[in-house]
Amino acid sequence: VGLPEKVKATMTWARERGYASVLKLDDDSYLVSDRLFRAGLERFDYVGNFRDRNGKYPADYASGFGYWLSSRAVGIIADAPLTDDTMEDRWVGNTLNDAHPRPLMFDEKRFACTYPTGVESPRFLWTCNIGKTHIVLAQYPSSKFQELHDWYKRCYPNA
16 A cells, blocks of 8 residues: 555544544654644645645645645545555645645645754754744654654753
């Protein structure tokens, strides 16, 4: 089973259980949950750090490491036919782009792939602008998660 099939099945499961929204994250992503809950994402149907369209597919789409879907977007994905696209993030973006009426989308740059681009040190990360504002930090190796979290709690003890 490919990633589009897994995402479709996940959205079907979420819809059947009445979820108001779904945040899809890869397992190499660090979520700053207090920022997520204050971000106001519920105003939108589809939120993520958007990539430019590519290949034969016409729509920009949220990078697959993480994106937010409203209940409306969840339903659209759950009901959508699968295509020949093997990239789930691109399939989701193009499926939502083709929906009528088109879902309200937001390119949220606080969802970011930050590792290994100069923020390998959690101490530096949480004191730089990225660490002070971002909601999702992606592509971290599992060996870094406890260190990331410990530094986050030191830098933001009231979070």
